[in-house]
Each structure stands twice: as structure tokens, then as C-alpha cells.
Amino acid sequence: MNLIERTGLAVLHRMDPEAAHGLSLRALNAGLVPLPGLVTSSRLACTLAGMALANPVGLAAGYDKNATALGALARAGFGFLEVGAATPLPQPGNPKPRLFRLTEDRAAINRFGFNNEGMQAIAARLKSRPRSLPIGLNLGANKTSADRAADFAHVLAACGPHVDFATVNVSSPNTEKLRDLQGAAALTALLARVMEVRDGLATPVPVFLKIAPDLNGDEIAEIGEIAVAAGLSGIIATNTTLSREGLKSAMRNEMGGLSGAPLFEKSTRVLAQLSVATQGRLPLIGVGGIGSAEQAYAKIQAGATAVQLYTAMVYQGIGIAARITRGLDALLAKDGFSNVAEATGSDRGAWL
Numbered sequence: 001m002n003l004i005e006r007t008g009l010a011v012l013h014r015m016d017p018e019a020a021h022g023l024s025l026r027a028l029n030a031g032l033v034p035l036p037g038l039v040t041s042s043r044l045a046c047t048l049a050g051m052a053l054a055n056p057v058g059l060a061a062g063y064d065k066n067a068t069a070l071g072a073l074a075r076a077g078f079g080f081l082e083v084g085a086a087t088p089l090p091q092p093g094n095p096k097p098r099l100f101r102l103t104e105d106r107a108a109i110n111r112f113g114f115n116n117e118g119m120q121a122i123a124a125r126l127k128s129r130p131r132s133l134p135i136g137l138n139l140g141a142n143k144t145s146a147d148r149a150a151d152f153a154h155v156l157a158a159c160g161p162h163v164d165f166a167t168v169n170v171s172s173p174n175t176e177k178l179r180d181l182q183g184a185a186a187l188t189a190l191l192a193r194v195m196e197v198r199d200g201l202a203t204p205v206p207v208f209l210k211i212a213p214d215l216n217g218d219e220i221a222e223i224g225e226i227a228v229a230a231g232l233s234g235i236i237a238t239n240t241t242l243s244r245e246g247l248k249s250a251m252r253n254e255m256g257g258l259s260g261a262p263l264f265e266k267s268t269r270v271l272a273q274l275s276v277a278t279q280g281r282l283p284l285i286g287v288g289g290i291g292s293a294e295q296a297y298a299k300i301q302a303g304a305t306a307v308q309l310y311t312a313m314v315y316q317g318i319g320i321a322a323r324i325t326r327g328l329d330a331l332l333a334k335d336g337f338s339n340v341a342e343a344t345g346s347d348r349g350a351w352l
Contacts, residue, residue, distance in 0.1 A: 107260030264289025275303025291326025
């Protein structure tokens with residue numbers, strides 16, 4: 001971490017977490033943050049659901065909710081970006097405060113509730129997005145919607161022409177009863193509606209499903225089968241957790257989804273179980289608690305084709321993307337892998 005990043009983080013950590021989040025986006029857009037540009041190598045270059053990636057390290061949804069900093073983020077060393085979640089109508093989300101730093105645990109708890117400016121505003125920004133890397137959108141549902149399943153399809157119809165992939169997010173714990181859509185019947189019906197819209201796009205895009213870490217083995221296997229049957233392009237494992245096991249921070253009992261370091265083992269075990277359940281029929285994206293090249297590598301060896309991160313940036317700055325990517329390249333070389341794909345699932349048994 002360079003001096004500018006250390007100084008910037010010190011300033012941000014003196015502020016309210018949500019205010020700091022907004023300021024970090026403004027600093028990126030103002031050019032105040034040094035950015036490394038493209039980070040790639042012959043080992044790092046890979047393919048995810050037909051999309052060519054310079055490297056397999058992506059930005060998870062939730063940081064750039066409204067797609068306001070795409071130009072800067074495209075130069076931050078990531079191999080792909082996911083923005084959102086977007087809902088059909090703008091919504092303010094849950095009352096503040098709704099974002100909490102758990103510094104002792106290198107974690108965060110949020111209960112944002114899909115606060116965003118709505119699909120029309122986000123689609124307008126995505127229309128003029130940079131084309132140097134794949135950019136996807138996390139699809140959400142309005143809290144007050146009478147038909148939440150339809151909301152996902154509506155957002156894809158509006159924004160699908162301007163993205164490279166879309167993610168169905170039924171795993172956020174911050175919208176009441178949203179996780180109920182992970183049940184077999186509800187999920188099957190929801191995905192059928194989304195895929196109908198996807199197939200009607202001028203250029204159909206890959207559709208991923210993002211699942212919760214708070215699932216048992218039978219539920220993981222069932223969701224894997226549903227995803228394959230629906231024709232999805234991949235699964236993102238995982239979203240935030242409701243578990244508070246082992247936390248030390250004073251904010252540990254705040255309501256919401258927990259992300260960051262404490263999620264790493266839980267989410268990686270779900271990833272490995274999902275890898276067994278799907279048996280290579282779908283690519284998997286590993287997310288949850290990644291804060292180092294070693295942890296990104298562990299996700300890949302557990303079964304991930306690519307990975308995503310977010311909360312670690314709160315503690316290590318945006319430069320973490322390039323540091324992890326370069327470190328991953330070195331780890332692949334050390335173990336004799338000529339590319340990322342060769343390493344996928346190579347140590348899955350360690351997480352089962």
C-alpha cells in the first residue's frame with residue numbers, strides 16, 4: 001500500500017462509513033487515487049462464461065451501486081466489474097445508520113436494503129460505459145413490489161443491452177423475505193422469467209445466480225440443479241452471512257449482512273460443495289472474505305473460475321485488486337500452472 005492510499009484510508013476511517021463510501025467514489029472520479037491500469041499475464045488471462053478476462057479478480061456488486069465510477073474502476077486492476085444492485089424504481093433503502101465497520105474483525109455489516117437510483121438512471125450510465133473489460137449488473141427487486149420475481153426481469157430488459165452479464169440476487173438478507181426466493185419452486189419460476197427476457201435481448205448475455213452462504217448441503221445441491229436446468233451461465237458463491245460466530249467488534253450485533261474476513265471459510269466451503277454438486281457444468285465465482293492473493297488462490301482451488309472482492313478494500317484500499325492479481329500470478333507460477341483454468345478445483349477436497 002502506497003502513502004497516498006494509507007493517508008486516504010486514515011481519513012476515510014475517521015468518517016461515518018457510508019459517508020466514507022461515497023467520498024471514495026468521488027475521489028476515484030476526481031483522479032485522486034493512483035490506478036495501475038490493466039494487470040494481466042498469460043497465466044491470468046481466462047474465460048468466464050464466454051467472456052474474455054485479463055485476470056480473474058473482479059469487483060463485487062455493492063461498491064458502485066449506481067454505476068457512477070466505471071471509468072476509474074476499469075483502470076483499477078480488476079479483470080471484470082459488477083455494479084448495482086439495481087431495482088426497477090429508485091428506492092432510498094433502509095434507515096441510516098446502515099453500514100458498520102468491524103475493524104477488529106476486518107469486516108463490515110450492512111443493511112442497505114437495495115438503495116439505488118433505479119434502473120433507468122443506471123442504464124443511462126451503462127450505455128456510455130468503458131469497453132475495456134466486462135461489466136455486469138446485479139439485479140434486485142423493489143421492497144414494495146407486489147411481484148418481486150417480475151422486478152428482476154424488468155431490470156434485465158432495461159439494462160441488458162448495455163452489460164456483459166447480469167446477476168440474479170435473491171440472497172441479500174436486507175430485503176424482507178427476499179431469500180425466500182431461493183426455494184426450489186420460487187427460484188425456478190423466477191429464473192424462467194429472467195431467462196425469457198435474456199433470450200429476447202439482441203445480444204443475450206450470461207446470467208449468474210448469487211446465493212447465500214447460510215445454506216445446508218441439500219439446499220446447495222438443489223440450487224445447483226435448478227441453475228443448470230434453467231440454463232444459467234454460472235453461480236456466485238456467496239453473498240453476506242447472517243452468522244455472527246467468533247466476532248470481536250463492538251458492532252457485531254448490528255442487524256444486516258456480514259462481509260469481510262470472517263466470511264472466508266464459510267463461503268469457501270459452500271463454494272467447494274457447489275463445485276461438487278455442479279461437477280463442472282457451470283463456472284463458479286468465489287466471493288466472500290478475500291483479502292490476499294493466497295485467499296483468492298484458495299477460492300480458485302476450491303472450484304472457482306474467477307473471484308470477486310469488496311470489503312477488503314475498506315481496510316487495504318483499492319490497490320488491493322492489483323496486489324492480489326500479481327500475487328495470484330506468482331502463486332500459479334510457483335505451483336506449475338500455466339493458466340488459471342488448470343488450478344480451478346485442484347484442491348477442492350481441502351474444503352469439503
